[in-house]
Amino acid sequence: MGIYLLKRIFLLIPLFIGITIISFAVIHLAPGSPIDLATDLNPKATAEVKARMRALYGLDKPLPIQY
Template sequence: MISYLFKRLLELIPTLFGITLISFFIIHLAPGKPTDIFTELNPKITPEAREKLEKYYGLDKSIIVQYGIWLKRIARLDFGESFSSDRRPVMEKIWDKKKPLLERRLFVTFMINLLSLAIILIIAIPVGITSATRRNSLYDKITTVSVFFGFAMPSFWL
């Protein structure tokens, strides 16, 4: 059992590495540069200011160096500064210690996910068991079609 767990943990390392690699490069496949948000909205910005922004965000370095810097920051849970007007660190915005626990964004997100998981389990398990015991019945066919419609439906409709 221990060897199986060790093997699974070793498989986790390249999987996580692959996920970070794909995430990073998909972000860089978007047209333009991340600094275009600032520079296109401000027509008075100078080329020197644009270069300063690129240097600040590390966009003047090679893509491999950028990935290494990004990976180190992610490992330290340093998600950078928010692009909103207050420019606070993202982690501070997610887990604001000044607010009570019930008002923190990460806690609220966790509770919403936990509630949705509970609702899914309360509904899905009994429906699935009932559908399995009444195989090929009208109930089974209706629930199967309903599940497919539920999966096909965009999340913003729910």
């Protein structure tokens, strides 16, 4: 029983890594940036506000750093 649980726990690690990679890729493969998608319906979102949001969330950094 203990060995079975240990195997299952070790199988969860690559599963979680795979899920995060797929989620990250899907978000970044969508047309436009995540900030543009989030602020499309807000008429008060100026270019300056979007730039600050990109900097705040680190979306102005390279993809490996963002991940």
